[in-house]
Amino acid sequence: MATLKYLLQSKSENSNIYARYSINRTAVFKRKTGFVINPKDWSEDKSQPIQKNEELKALKSKLDKLAVFVNDAYNNAINTGVEFTGSWLQLQIDLFNNKIVVVDLDVLTNSINAYIDNNEDLRRGSIKNLENLKKFITNYETDYLKGKQVLIRDIDLNFIDTFKKYHISKGRSVNYIGTYISLLRAVVNKASLSGIPIHPQFKQIKAIKEVKEPDQVIILNEQEQDLIKNVVLVREAHINARKWLLLGCLIGQRSSDLLNITDKNIKDIQGMKIIELKQQKTGKLVAIPLLPDALEIIENGLPYKINLEHFNKYSKEVCKEAKIDTTVKGKMRIDNKRTLTAGFYKKWQVVSSHVCRRSFATNFYGKIPTPVLMNITGHSTESMFLSYIGKTTYDNAYQMLEYFNKLDVK
Known part of the structure; x- marks a missing residue:
């Protein structure tokens, strides 16, 4: 049976009164009650104020009510699976003393x-x-x-x-x-x-996840990026989206980071231009060197700001103009429905912001060490990275073999 006992831990004139709540031998919690007393007015034997004046009687009454309050809370919660901790005891004391605004957290x-x-x-x-x-x-x-x-x-x-x-x-x-x-x-x-x-x-209750066949990895290869780079565009919105799209394929960031890049992110380190940013999802600080093609894109400044919805829309239109029309297996919304419908589509139809990071990872895989790529893309494990670009452990083994052949390992 749970019991609550009061005690003092100091001999100072205004000593804090502590509540010691024992549920069992291993669950014993102690917290300040918010009340103070002179030790001369405290009965160690009875663990309560000495009843010698009205003020001390009122204090005892409050402590008695607090004990009832805590015990009621315990009895109401004991069969619900709640975890009893020192924090739980502190919450009950604070609720009793009206120290916190009572919000019905049960909702x-x-x-x-x-x-x-x-x-x-x-x-x-x-x-x-x-x-x-x-x-x-x-x-x-x-x-x-x-x-x-x-x-x-x-x-x-x-x-x-x-x-x-x-x-x-x-x-x-x-x-x-x-x-x-x-x-x-x-x-x-x-x-x-x-x-x-x-x-x-x-x-x-466990997390739920649908086991399904992996989707075809949708990327823009180097030849397709050249088509996008060279296509003649008329609308300023398309020209601007093209810059973001091609820049994204060269720096490998999520759209939430890519579309928030400003001039402040571009830095010159020992003669090398880089983009430095803190990834929103991982919180990691990354520095990405700007390749010649990327430097050409931002030669006259970064493209102007664009939201994700417009970026996805204009990227599809740009890819359509560039005749990125290989048939691929993918998913897209039909008639503005919420669900994605799987099928075979022209590649431009299924291009979205995801294509930037995935194209970077895929196109540079095998050319740049995988750990370096993972650091830039923000993948925490190699298996996640390989799955992301549609590779298997066998692909990794073949890549290793190529490296060994270059080293002329006997």
């Missing part, structure tokens, strides 16, 4: 907000995904639950199954939904650490 959307507000290290992409998760939950509440709010304790296996089916009906892929279920798990885990009760099944 999932409130916990998502709290997760964003209390994690200063979250990157922009993560915040955007969490905002999308909140939007998904709100729409789910409206469409499926008739306005009823989803609570943290509602997140069980049945909820995940229903949530998954709901979003598949909206045209979202299993892997897309899986990303948000992973975020959901992170939010619920964080809420649990704050003492919010969770469902006993929650820890059985």
